[in-house]
Amino acid sequence: MHFFDDKENLSINERQHRINLQLSEMVRLGYHKSTRFRRMLDELKLDPAAIKTLRDFVKLPVISRSSLIEFEMNEPPFGGFHNPDAEVDRIFTSPGPIYEPHLSENDPLWARAYFAAGIRKGDVVLNAFSYHMVAAGLTFHGGLRRIGATVIPSGTSSSQHQVQLIRDMGVNAYTGTPSFLMSIIKKAEEMGHDFKKDFRLKRACFAAEPLEPLLRKTFEEEYAIDTYQMYGATEVGDVAFECREKKGWHICEEVLVEIIDPETGKQVHPGDNGEVVVTRFNNIFFLFRFGTGDLSRIINTPCPCGRTSFRLDGIAGRIGDAVKVRGMFITPNQLKKIQEKFHNAKFQVVVSRSTHEDILTLKVDMRQDSADTSVFEREVKEYFKEICTVRVDHMVFLEPGILEGDEKPIIDQRTWSNKVGH
Numbered sequence: 001m002h003f004f005d006d007k008e009n010l011s012i013n014e015r016q017h018r019i020n021l022q023l024s025e026m027v028r029l030g031y032h033k034s035t036r037f038r039r040m041l042d043e044l045k046l047d048p049a050a051i052k053t054l055r056d057f058v059k060l061p062v063i064s065r066s067s068l069i070e071f072e073m074n075e076p077p078f079g080g081f082h083n084p085d086a087e088v089d090r091i092f093t094s095p096g097p098i099y100e101p102h103l104s105e106n107d108p109l110w111a112r113a114y115f116a117a118g119i120r121k122g123d124v125v126l127n128a129f130s131y132h133m134v135a136a137g138l139t140f141h142g143g144l145r146r147i148g149a150t151v152i153p154s155g156t157s158s159s160q161h162q163v164q165l166i167r168d169m170g171v172n173a174y175t176g177t178p179s180f181l182m183s184i185i186k187k188a189e190e191m192g193h194d195f196k197k198d199f200r201l202k203r204a205c206f207a208a209e210p211l212e213p214l215l216r217k218t219f220e221e222e223y224a225i226d227t228y229q230m231y232g233a234t235e236v237g238d239v240a241f242e243c244r245e246k247k248g249w250h251i252c253e254e255v256l257v258e259i260i261d262p263e264t265g266k267q268v269h270p271g272d273n274g275e276v277v278v279t280r281f282n283n284i285f286f287l288f289r290f291g292t293g294d295l296s297r298i299i300n301t302p303c304p305c306g307r308t309s310f311r312l313d314g315i316a317g318r319i320g321d322a323v324k325v326r327g328m329f330i331t332p333n334q335l336k337k338i339q340e341k342f343h344n345a346k347f348q349v350v351v352s353r354s355t356h357e358d359i360l361t362l363k364v365d366m367r368q369d370s371a372d373t374s375v376f377e378r379e380v381k382e383y384f385k386e387i388c389t390v391r392v393d394h395m396v397f398l399e400p401g402i403l404e405g406d407e408k409p410i411i412d413q414r415t416w417s418n419k420v421g422h
């Protein structure tokens with residue numbers, strides 16, 4: 001069996017059909033059960049029956065984390081988004097505070113991700129996510145149980161205790177943050193173990209923290225741990241996961257993902273970067289169009305693993321850190337990625353404006369002299385376009401050492417009439 005279920009390899013049209021049905025059903029139920037959603041549609045003079053496809057979604061507002069906090073503060077505990085008739089088995093909190101009624105036990109939350117990472121019945125998994133009040137520990141636990149794995153609920157125990165559990169229980173997989181796994185490995189080494197030889201831990205599924213490419217390389221090459229990334233938000237559950245190809249994250253079958261321009265609220269063209277906006281199909285919490293604040297883009301080409309869902313191209317950064325150039329977002333994270341490829345140079349982006357056009361200048365501080373900069377320039381420009389989807393207009397080579405400090409990676413020199421106040 002290659003897939004968690006047969007939803008994962010439906011044709012694009014079949015999936016679209018299923019999604020449209022679920023969407024209409026959730027809108028209909030939400031209008032009847034959620035006081036907030038009903039008020040929202042009535043104020044917008046929207047007939048719930050008129051919201052049938054993803055395209056109709058643009059008529060609804062995007063709800064950010066901060067507006068959700070405000071809604072819940074004004075109307076505790078759930079801001080009127082919930083179904084008062086639904087049986088809720090537990091309520092989680094996340095910083096804000098935000099209160100979240102737990103989704104139905106029938107929802108395969110995180111199970112697709114663990115399945116795609118190769119975790120199966122008989123595996124013994126250390127779950128180092130916190131179980132205390134927040135959704136993480138218990139929902140990841142549920143996903144692992146759903147595919148039959150045995151879970152050690154170690155939560156936030158000390159790294160020394162985690163080492164002991166890995167050793168004593170023959171743990172062969174880990175789920176938690178990448179930084180915590182690294183500190184567990186370091187602790188094991190401090191205790192005199194050879195992590196690769198003495199332990200059976202060969203697989204790790206990470207969430208809640210970005211997995212830096214260098215750290216991934218260390219896990220995989222030095223410690224022979226196969227690593228996978230999972231992506232979600234506590235308000236909407238799991239959103240996307242990595243398959244064995246490790247080229248993008250498959251969007252879960254239980255969510256609807258839109259990529260929108262946070263300034264206009266419109267859906268961007270496929271392949272362009274924008275805010276990840278998520279709606280989770282469920283009948284308990286009617287949070288339509290939750291704005292995660294994360295930036296990404298959709299990969300809509302087929303994945304060799306056979307799953308037909310579109311993929312998210314990782315997370316390019318957070319909206320607040322992004323600078324928009326000719327309609328596209330550039331983030332410090334993307335520059336970091338470019339930096340990793342060309343590590344003999346340092347980069348800085350300067351965005352300026354000449355009459356009506358944005359100009360993107362890439363400043364380069366070469367750490368060593370290179371006889372021929374034209375090949376380097378072409379390669380950097382090509383990679384920059386691939387990562388940021390924006391063309392470099394000018395490349396300026398600086399004196400070596402000029403960008404050695406902690407200069408800002410992106411400088412926006414454009415002035416806007418409404419900002420300068422004339």
Ligand SMILES: [Zn+2]
Nearest residue numbers: 243245303305
């Ligand atoms: Zn795949």
